[in-house]
Amino acid sequence: MLQTLPTPILTALAGIALSGCLSDVNKLSMLPEPTGNKPFLVGWEMRTSDTSAKDAHKKLYRRYNKAVDVAAAKIGWTLEQRVLANASNLSTTSDPERFRSASSYSINAPDLGCEITVSADDRVTPNCIVSVNVGGLISAETPEGVKMITADAWAFDQSMAHFIRLQSSDNRQLPVAEFSKLVSANLPASIFLYKPNDDKTWLNNGNVVVPE
Amino acid sequence: MKHFNKAFAASTLAVLTGMGVFTGSAFTATPIEASIQQITGEVRLIIKRELPSGEINYEKRMVPADEAETREALLLQDPSVLLVERDTLAFSPIPMVSPIPATSQALLDGGDPVDYSDPDYLNQPYFKADETYNSRLSEAHGRIRFTNRIRIGIIDGGYVRSPEVTYSEGSFIHFGSTSNQFYNDDPEIACGEGASTHGDQVSQIAAANSNNGIGIAGATQNADIVAASALGCFGNGTLGDAADQIRWLSGATISGLSDISEPVNIINLSLTAQTSCPTYMQDSVNYALDRGITVVAAAGNDTNDAANYAPANCDGVIAVAATQSDGSIASYSNLGAPVSVSAQGSQMAVYIDGRRGITSGTSFASPLVAGIIAAAMSERPNLTPAEIATIIAGSGKPLNDDVSGFGSGILDSMIFMDGAGVPREAVTAQSALSGEREQYQEALTHPAAAAFLQAETGTSGACELYQADGRFLESQGADDSIAVFSVGAGEPLLPTDSTATLINSTPGEDRLIITQADIDEASASGRQIGVANCNLTTGSNCSVKANVKAFDPAKITLPAICS
Numbered sequence A: 001m002l003q004t005l006p007t008p009i010l011t012a013l014a015g016i017a018l019s020g021c022l023s024d025v026n027k028l029s030m031l032p033e034p035t036g037n038k039p040f041l042v043g044w045e046m047r048t049s050d051t052s053a054k055d056a057h058k059k060l061y062r063r064y065n066k067a068v069d070v071a072a073a074k075i076g077w078t079l080e081q082r083v084l085a086n087a088s089n090l091s092t093t094s095d096p097e098r099f100r101s102a103s104s105y106s107i108n109a110p111d112l113g114c115e116i117t118v119s120a121d122d123r124v125t126p127n128c129i130v131s132v133n134v135g136g137l138i139s140a141e142t143p144e145g146v147k148m149i150t151a152d153a154w155a156f157d158q159s160m161a162h163f164i165r166l167q168s169s170d171n172r173q174l175p176v177a178e179f180s181k182l183v184s185a186n187l188p189a190s191i192f193l194y195k196p197n198d199d200k201t202w203l204n205n206g207n208v209v210v211p212e
Numbered sequence B: 001m002k003h004f005n006k007a008f009a010a011s012t013l014a015v016l017t018g019m020g021v022f023t024g025s026a027f028t029a030t031p032i033e034a035s036i037q038q039i040t041g042e043v044r045l046i047i048k049r050e051l052p053s054g055e056i057n058y059e060k061r062m063v064p065a066d067e068a069e070t071r072e073a074l075l076l077q078d079p080s081v082l083l084v085e086r087d088t089l090a091f092s093p094i095p096m097v098s099p100i101p102a103t104s105q106a107l108l109d110g111g112d113p114v115d116y117s118d119p120d121y122l123n124q125p126y127f128k129a130d131e132t133y134n135s136r137l138s139e140a141h142g143r144i145r146f147t148n149r150i151r152i153g154i155i156d157g158g159y160v161r162s163p164e165v166t167y168s169e170g171s172f173i174h175f176g177s178t179s180n181q182f183y184n185d186d187p188e189i190a191c192g193e194g195a196s197t198h199g200d201q202v203s204q205i206a207a208a209n210s211n212n213g214i215g216i217a218g219a220t221q222n223a224d225i226v227a228a229s230a231l232g233c234f235g236n237g238t239l240g241d242a243a244d245q246i247r248w249l250s251g252a253t254i255s256g257l258s259d260i261s262e263p264v265n266i267i268n269l270s271l272t273a274q275t276s277c278p279t280y281m282q283d284s285v286n287y288a289l290d291r292g293i294t295v296v297a298a299a300g301n302d303t304n305d306a307a308n309y310a311p312a313n314c315d316g317v318i319a320v321a322a323t324q325s326d327g328s329i330a331s332y333s334n335l336g337a338p339v340s341v342s343a344q345g346s347q348m349a350v351y352i353d354g355r356r357g358i359t360s361g362t363s364f365a366s367p368l369v370a371g372i373i374a375a376a377m378s379e380r381p382n383l384t385p386a387e388i389a390t391i392i393a394g395s396g397k398p399l400n401d402d403v404s405g406f407g408s409g410i411l412d413s414m415i416f417m418d419g420a421g422v423p424r425e426a427v428t429a430q431s432a433l434s435g436e437r438e439q440y441q442e443a444l445t446h447p448a449a450a451a452f453l454q455a456e457t458g459t460s461g462a463c464e465l466y467q468a469d470g471r472f473l474e475s476q477g478a479d480d481s482i483a484v485f486s487v488g489a490g491e492p493l494l495p496t497d498s499t500a501t502l503i504n505s506t507p508g509e510d511r512l513i514i515t516q517a518d519i520d521e522a523s524a525s526g527r528q529i530g531v532a533n534c535n536l537t538t539g540s541n542c543s544v545k546a547n548v549k550a551f552d553p554a555k556i557t558l559p560a561i562c563s
Helices: A027-031 A053-075 A176-185 B006-018 B036-040 B065-076 B139-142 B196-206 B240-251 B279-292 B363-380 B385-393 B412-422 B438-444 B447-458 B517-525
Strands: A008-018 A078-081 A101-106 A114-117 A123-126 A128-135 A164-167 A191-194 A202-204 B042-050 B057-066 B079-085 B150-156 B167-174 B177-179 B223-229 B267-269 B294-298 B320-323 B337-343 B347-352 B356-359 B426-428 B465-469 B481-487 B503-506 B511-515 B528-534 B547-550
Touching: A053 A078, A053 A101, A053 A128, A053 A164, A053 A176, A101 A114, A101 A123, A164 A176, A176 A191, A176 A202, B036 B412, B042 B065, B065 B079, B065 B465, B139 B363, B139 B412, B150 B196, B150 B240, B150 B363, B167 B240, B196 B223, B196 B363, B223 B240, B223 B363, B223 B447, B240 B267, B240 B279, B267 B363, B279 B294, B294 B363, B294 B385, B320 B363, B320 B385, B337 B363, B337 B385, B363 B412, B385 B412, B465 B517, B481 B511, B503 B511, B503 B517, B511 B517, B517 B528
Parallel strands: A008 A164, B150 B223, B150 B267, B167 B223, B267 B294, B294 B320, B320 B337, B426 B547
Antiparallel strands: A008 A191, A078 A101, A101 A128, A114 A123, A128 A164, A191 A202, B042 B057, B042 B079, B167 B177, B347 B356, B465 B511, B481 B503, B481 B528, B528 B547
């Protein structure tokens, strides 16, 4: 277990993985490697004495989305937020392992062949998207105010992953590595990204992390 | 269908009276049907006697009606008397009025709460009987045979292989990907560990396999669950994919998918997106509604106005808000004008990854309502979405809370079944000859009696006559009728239904006779037979709640004389 503060966070991008909040890069050797059929990983150290998992969740969600927005602007893409069903549908369940939020963006990048079409019946159909999913935090309390007992622990392998994922519906090649670095560069230094589907490396501050 | 006039019952009884069949309370007749007994106060006995010479002789005696039984018994003690019959105005349009057999009993069948053996059944308060603030589903299940399989489409994400839910088929539509595989661990889905199991939990609430030693009992039984994944592995997706799944479940061809084997009857959408109802979603909902498919959706979990959340805000959708088990509103539930009805959504027991789990949300209130609708449709498969919406609007009861925007209230499944025309109980048919004395066997085949029966009823003998007893209907009034009627297969069991055909009725009475031919004719065409005690002219009190019961011809017990 890491003993450092602030709360460490690991997140995965699909192609990009988020990790985070390590106070000392010398401890990077402790970063986990994904096992099994898990596209993404998330980890953090829960501390019940300060920020609740719910607040942490909301804060992370905002930071991930902002990083995606800035990265897309820098790479020259125009993003349009998609209307998601159940973007936070499970946030009110009393099952804390399923506390999560999600957002998704259509990408308009003609040079990549990524286009957004709007049909006569208002349906928006992209062929390239970037998805942000924040889940797996153990909530300190349910949305109905029921206090939950939580322990200080790394929460790797919790059921709902954090991830930022680039995806095309037509198997179009997308610049995952470049975008991953830009996202990482726009995240706080405490957050690390993992690229399980690319070269299985960690990113921090936009750079590949070299283990000790 | 043969229609009998009121005189039929009384005239038939008159024949039987003449044979000394009936004892007990008087059977009231209208003045024009006054009997000779009423007119003269006497009964004419016909005595069949064997003379010492071997010759058969008939003699007739007029005796006071109140002495007829005693006189018959005395005569039968005479060894020379072979038979004593009561004369009747057998070929008269004015039949005799008779007492009716005291032995006649209508047996109650069904209507008692049904319990399940599933280990978490006791953690499903919405099944509990007599609950003021919940759906008391165990009582409703006591009224349902679940013989018709109803198909429920669950548009969601996160379907797992589990003994709790048996999926008949499914599909996957998610951001350009389509597949007829839908389980989390299917190769084309490949969600990996820790993926959402939301869709499976929703399916469990609607129709979990029951009495299987694990988990919970479903809100309906014997249902086909069709998994229509639109939310992917992490529980989110787009309304566009959900709209396509509505069409697929409704029988439309969707590129990349095999057509569904048969359209579903009900679609549940435990998903919301914060938007007005998009045109494509409304069009898909309309597509389903036009095909007789009811669409149920969660109101949403954002403590907000449901009018801002699709598909709950789409026209024609039954939107469901969530309550706690104590009848208070769930703090997270969206409310507002689009909400049609409320149901328990908090602290819902489910079976997750082989373990007991508790989950909450309008996601789970919605399939509870969908399951209750499916249960009703298993008895009334012809219910249309519009009819269901109307019944829902009248089937809610007040919340234990001071809020508004919860639709008609907490869905009471018993009231819903009443509205759907599912009878609370059945009365069992009895032979009109119940309690017959063996001595009168010959009278049953007496030429005069047989001819009368045949002329009046088309039957060859009294053994083909059955009695419907209205005394066991809960409410009787002097202005009401006892009526035996039939309705089309799957139609509400109401004498006022558009498919209803009256078999026989008797004003102001509590018993009447129908024939085996009536039963056979109704049964052959799949029609259902009911007994009503209400005002057939105005339709007043003609609801299944108290005054209409099923007539169960399957449990007729004929007396020995008919065998």
